[in-house]
Amino acid sequence: ALLFAFSKNKENIRCLTTLGHFGFECLPTQLVNKSIQKGFSFNILCVGESGIGKSTLINTLFNTNLKESKSSHFYSKVGLKVKTFDLHERNIPLKLTVVKTVGYGDQISKEASYQPVVDYLDAQFELYLQEELKVHRSLVTYHDSRIHVCLYFITPTGHSLKSLDLLTLKNIDRRVNIVPLIAKADSLSKSDLQRFKHNIMSELVSNGIQIYQFPVDDEATAEVNTTMNCKEKKKSNMLLPFAVVGSMEEVKVGKRMVRGRHYPWGVLQVENENHCDFVRLRDLLLSANMEDLKDQTHTQHYECYRSSRLLKLGFNDTGPDNRPVSFQEMYEAKRQEFQVQCQREEEELKHSFMQRVKEKELTFKDAEKELQDKFEHLKRIQQEEILKLEEERRKLEEQIIEFYKTKTASETSQTQLYTSVKRD
Numbered sequence: 001a002l003l004f005a006f007s008k009n010k011e012n013i014r015c016l017t018t019l020g021h022f023g024f025e026c027l028p029t030q031l032v033n034k035s036i037q038k039g040f041s042f043n044i045l046c047v048g049e050s051g052i053g054k055s056t057l058i059n060t061l062f063n064t065n066l067k068e069s070k071s072s073h074f075y076s077k078v079g080l081k082v083k084t085f086d087l088h089e090r091n092i093p094l095k096l097t098v099v100k101t102v103g104y105g106d107q108i109s110k111e112a113s114y115q116p117v118v119d120y121l122d123a124q125f126e127l128y129l130q131e132e133l134k135v136h137r138s139l140v141t142y143h144d145s146r147i148h149v150c151l152y153f154i155t156p157t158g159h160s161l162k163s164l165d166l167l168t169l170k171n172i173d174r175r176v177n178i179v180p181l182i183a184k185a186d187s188l189s190k191s192d193l194q195r196f197k198h199n200i201m202s203e204l205v206s207n208g209i210q211i212y213q214f215p216v217d218d219e220a221t222a223e224v225n226t227t228m229n230c231k232e233k234k235k236s237n238m239l240l241p242f243a244v245v246g247s248m249e250e251v252k253v254g255k256r257m258v259r260g261r262h263y264p265w266g267v268l269q270v271e272n273e274n275h276c277d278f279v280r281l282r283d284l285l286l287s288a289n290m291e292d293l294k295d296q297t298h299t300q301h302y303e304c305y306r307s308s309r310l311l312k313l314g315f316n317d318t319g320p321d322n323r324p325v326s327f328q329e330m331y332e333a334k335r336q337e338f339q340v341q342c343q344r345e346e347e348e349l350k351h352s353f354m355q356r357v358k359e360k361e362l363t364f365k366d367a368e369k370e371l372q373d374k375f376e377h378l379k380r381i382q383q384e385e386i387l388k389l390e391e392e393r394r395k396l397e398e399q400i401i402e403f404y405k406t407k408t409a410s411e412t413s414q415t416q417l418y419t420s421v422k423r424d
C-alpha cells in the first residue's frame with residue numbers, strides 16, 4: 001500500500017511526501033526482518049595460556065558477565081571448553097558460542113598443545129560437511145558450530161612470539177580467521193608495546209602466517225579496514241596485533257563511571273583509545289566485520305576443508321583426461337574400484353587363510369609324529385620291563401622248587417635218623 005502524507009511548505013503549496021517504501025526496494029527490509037526473526041549466531045575461539053585474560057575480554061566485549069569457572073593449570077592435556085550464550089542487544093538476538101582453550105601452554109609437548117585446537121576446528125567442518133552431504137538436510141535449523149574467528153592471545157613478554165605461538169598459528173591459519181591480540185597490554189610501556197607489535201608482525205610475515213584480512217570492498221568499512229591491513233605502517237602507530245585490556249570493573253573518573261582497571265598510579269580506561277586498542281577491536285570485530293568473518297569462514301576456510309576432504313574421498317570434478325565427470329560416472333567408477341578392491345582383499349584373505357591352514361597342518365603332523373615316537377619308545381621300555389620281570393619270576397620259581405626239594409630231603413633224613421635212634 002502506498003502511504004502518503006500531506007504537508008505544507010512555506011509558500012502554502014501542498015506537496016506529497018512518501019512515508020514508506022514500496023515495490024522491490026523493500027527487499028533489504030524483508031531481509032533485515034527475516035534475519036532478526038531468525039537471530040544471529042557467532043562462534044569465537046579464544047586461544048591463549050591459562051589466566052591470560054580470555055574470559056575477562058569476552059565479558060568486556062559483550063558487556064555481560066558470562067559466568068565461568070576458573071581453569072586449572074594442571075591439566076594433563078589441552079582441552080576446549082565450549083559454552084553457548086543467548087544474548088540480546090536492542091532486541092537483536094545473538095547466539096554466541098565461546099570456545100576457550102584449557103591448559104594451553106602448560107604442556108611439555110608443543111604438538112600436544114596445538115593439535116586439539118586443530119582437531120576441534122576440523123571436527124566442526126566435518127559436522128557441517130556431513131550435514132551437507134545428507135539426503136534430507138536440515139541446514140536451516142542446523143546449529144553451525146564452525147568457528148568464525150580465533151582471538152589469539154599473545155603473552156605480553158615484550159620480546160617476540162614464542163615457538164608455540166608460531167607453531168599453533170601456522171597450523172590453524174588455513175582453518176580459521178585469526179585476529180592476534182596482545183593480552184594484558186597494560187603490563188607494557190608505550191614504546192615497548194610498539195616495538196613488540198612490530199616484532200610480532202615481522203615474525204608473522206617471515207613465517208608466512210596468514211591472519212585475517214579486513215575487507216576493503218565495502219564502502220562503509222573500506223577506510224578503517226584498509227588501515228588495519230596495512231603491514232608497513234609507521235612503527236609509532238601500528239594497530240595490529242590489538243593491544244587489549246579487559247575489565248568489567250566500574251571505576252570513577254572525574255564525574256563519570258567508566259570500565260577500567262584501577263592502579264595505585266591511576267586508572268586505565270578500557271574504552272579509551274589512548275589507553276588500549278579495545279574499542280578498535282570491538283568495532284572491527286562486532287560492528288564492522290562480523291558478517292565478513294562468517295562469510296570468510298564459509299567461502300574460504302570451509303571450502304578449503306571441503307575440497308581437500310572430497311578429493312581424499314576420491315571425488316573429482318574432472319576425469320584423468322580433463323573431461324568433466326558426472327556424479328553418476330564417478331559413483332560407477334568408485335563402485336567398480338571398490339569391487340575390485342574387495343575381490344583383491346578377498347583373494348588375499350583366502351590365500352593367507354590357506355597358508356595358515358597348511359602351516360597348522362604341518363605343525364599338527366609334526367606333533368602327531370612326536371607323540372607316536374614317544375608312544376613307541378614308552379611301549380619298548382614297557383616290554384623290556386615285562387621281559388625282565390618274567391625272567392625274575394622264572395628264577396624265583398626255580399628257587400622255590402629248589403627250596404622245597406631241599407626241605408623234603410632234610411625232612412626224610414631227619415625221620416630216618418629218629419627211627420634208627422629209637423631202635424637202638
Ligand code: GTP
Pocket residue numbers: 048049050051052053054055056057069070071072101102183184185186187244245246247
Ligand atoms: P582461565 O579460564 O583460567 O584460562 O583464565 P582466562 O584466560 O579466562 O583469564 P581470566 O579472564 O579469568 O583472567 C585471569 C586474571 O587476569 C584475572 O584476575 C583478571 O582480573 C586478570 N586480567 C584479565 N584481563 C586483564 C588485563 O587486561 N590486564 C591485567 N592486568 N589483568 C587482567
